[in-house]
Amino acid sequence: MIRGLDASEMAAGVDRLAEMILAGSAGRAIALVGIRSRGDEVAERLRDKLAASGKEVDFGTLDISLYRDDYEHLRENPKLQGSDITFEVDGAEIVLVDDVLFTGRTIRAALDAISDYGRPGRVELAVLIDRGHRELPVQPDYVGIPLETDRHDHVHVSLANTDGEDKVEIRSRE
Amino acid sequence: MARKDLLELASLSREEIDRILDEAVPFKELFTRSVKKVPALKGKSVLMLFYEPSTRTHSSFEVAAKRLSADVTNFDVPHSSVVKGESVRETVETLQAMRTDYIVVRHSRSGLPGMIARHTRASVVNAGDGAHAHPTQGLLDAFTVKEVFPEMAGRRVLIVGDILHSRVARSTSTVLRRLGVEVAYLGPGSLVPKATPEGVRRFTDYGEAMAWGPDVVYLLRVQMERQDVQFFPSLREYHRVYGVTCERLKELADKGIWLMHPGPVNRGVELCDEAMDYERSLINRQVENGIAVRMSVLYSLKPGSGALEAP
Numbered sequence: 001m002i003r004g005l006d007a008s009e010m011a012a013g014v015d016r017l018a019e020m021i022l023a024g025s026a027g028r029a030i031a032l033v034g035i036r037s038r039g040d041e042v043a044e045r046l047r048d049k050l051a052a053s054g055k056e057v058d059f060g061t062l063d064i065s066l067y068r069d070d071y072e073h074l075r076e077n078p079k080l081q082g083s084d085i086t087f088e089v090d091g092a093e094i095v096l097v098d099d100v101l102f103t104g105r106t107i108r109a110a111l112d113a114i115s116d117y118g119r120p121g122r123v124e125l126a127v128l129i130d131r132g133h134r135e136l137p138v139q140p141d142y143v144g145i146p147l148e149t150d151r152h153d154h155v156h157v158s159l160a161n162t163d164g165e166d167k168v169e170i171r172s173r174e
Numbered sequence: 175m176a177r178k179d180l181l182e183l184a185s186l187s188r189e190e191i192d193r194i195l196d197e198a199v200p201f202k203e204l205f206t207r208s209v210k211k212v213p214a215l216k217g218k219s220v221l222m223l224f225y226e227p228s229t230r231t232h233s234s235f236e237v238a239a240k241r242l243s244a245d246v247t248n249f250d251v252p253h254s255s256v257v258k259g260e261s262v263r264e265t266v267e268t269l270q271a272m273r274t275d276y277i278v279v280r281h282s283r284s285g286l287p288g289m290i291a292r293h294t295r296a297s298v299v300n301a302g303d304g305a306h307a308h309p310t311q312g313l314l315d316a317f318t319v320k321e322v323f324p325e326m327a328g329r330r331v332l333i334v335g336d337i338l339h340s341r342v343a344r345s346t347s348t349v350l351r352r353l354g355v356e357v358a359y360l361g362p363g364s365l366v367p368k369a370t371p372e373g374v375r376r377f378t379d380y381g382e383a384m385a386w387g388p389d390v391v392y393l394l395r396v397q398m399e400r401q402d403v404q405f406f407p408s409l410r411e412y413h414r415v416y417g418v419t420c421e422r423l424k425e426l427a428d429k430g431i432w433l434m435h436p437g438p439v440n441r442g443v444e445l446c447d448e449a450m451d452y453e454r455s456l457i458n459r460q461v462e463n464g465i466a467v468r469m470s471v472l473y474s475l476k477p478g479s480g481a482l483e484a485p
Contacts, residue, residue, distance in 0.1 A: 063200065065214075066212035066213065066214040066473075067212065067213055067214075068214075075175055075176065075476070076175060076176040076476070077176065077214075077473055077474070077476075079193070080196075080197040080200045080201075080473075081200070082199060082200035082203060083200070083203070112213065116207060116208075116209035116211070116212070117207055117208070117209075118208065
């Protein structure tokens with residue numbers, strides 16, 4: 001069975017996320033850091049929405065491939081894409097951005113990765129989709145779309161710049 | 175499927191070469207961070223097995239492994255059991271028992287790293303075997319040329335020196351040619367093989383080689399320690415005929431030609447003193463790139479994959 005979200009539902013989710021971040025960061029300077037891949041594209045959209053609302057933010061992308069905990073189980077190590085963090089991380093108030101939050105392991109890796117650039121003043125987490133089933137004590141501060149899924153469902157997110165179109169497919173295990 | 179070992183470059187696909195070079199870029203970017211280390215090989219062990227002296231390659235691999243958070247053990251060969259007559263086979267069995275994950279090996283015998291690779295589950299990286307191959311040197315040279323000329327195809331690299339005995343010349347020209355770079359050899363007739371690989375020009379005269387129009391002049395190190403057989407009359411003679419003298423350095427500068435050397439340089443032999451400060455010298459950059467490329471190589475290999483031959 002295939003369920004999913006279409007482009008307009010996803011756009012509404014990004015809007016909601018942007019509003020929450022705007023409200024949550026009122027009066028504070030923040031930096032958005034998108035986790036590659038696709039978290040970076042969500043972060044770009046959020047940056048543009050925030051800018052349209054008059055809030056300029058610092059921006060970076062983070063590749064967590066070198067911080068994973070599952071190399072032993074991979075036949076081939078993940079392809080490196082590189083990180084791009086040019087703002088001063090020491091003391092910065094960072095909002096990590098990812099497309100889907102699932103087990104929390106990617107976020108654990110991202111927290112380790114970001115701390116190798118410096119000591120942020122605060123780190124928050126914004127996700128477009130929270131599909132549940134955490135394996136680590138990681139909770140998001142901002143959620144665009146909460147999605148009820150089975151542990152074994154496969155949630156596949158496509159984004160326009162990365163994949164050609166905006167859509168979410170949820171494939172259930174037969 | 176990732177490969178277990180890196181023994182030479184001829185068997186690598188274009189895709190594999192591109193991936194190692196592409197991934198060296200993010201590794202090099204780490205060097206500007208306050209923390210230069212990443213945890214990708216945390217808990218893994220790298221054993222440095224050097225049967226031949228080498229300061230540069232050894233420390234480059236060691237730094238690369240440490241920046242990947244691996245534990246590095248030096249199997250200090252001159253002081254180890256080798257002097258007590260332990261065979262390489264016995265050594266390998268010892269290493270296998272130590273359950274090391276990666277072995278970086280240098281040996282004067284061509285093919286020895288391959289032999290070790292077949293008898294251990296560890297990933298083996300050849301750090302130079304006889305006159306056979308020095309794959310990470312070839313890759314770091316290709317990475318360095320690519321930084322200067324992102325579109326490498328059609329660029330010309332002139333390799334100068336003792337081509338015959340050089341594993342650097344072999345590995346570097348293999349990977350450069352695979353990437354579409356035109357390669358030529360220059361050296362004394364006795365040290366440049368008559369039968370060059372297909373498409374590789376052969377020169378014995380410096381002037382003729384320069385007329386070919388190289389973008390990069392790559393000077394091989396004169397192996398002082400291997401001059402037990404005299405292939406050319408004297409070092410001074412070598413410098414005069416094939417070295418970059420001060421006069422020739424001016425010609426390189428005028429023509430905008432880049433200079434490479436695997437190090438360490440014998441001043442006054444391959445290069446005159448002034449060449450050390452030459453603005454288009456890539457020699458120091460080769461050293462820095464060597465660490466990034468070796469990190470990329472270690473990251474690309476998967477220990478324990480592939481079939482294991484019974485010892």
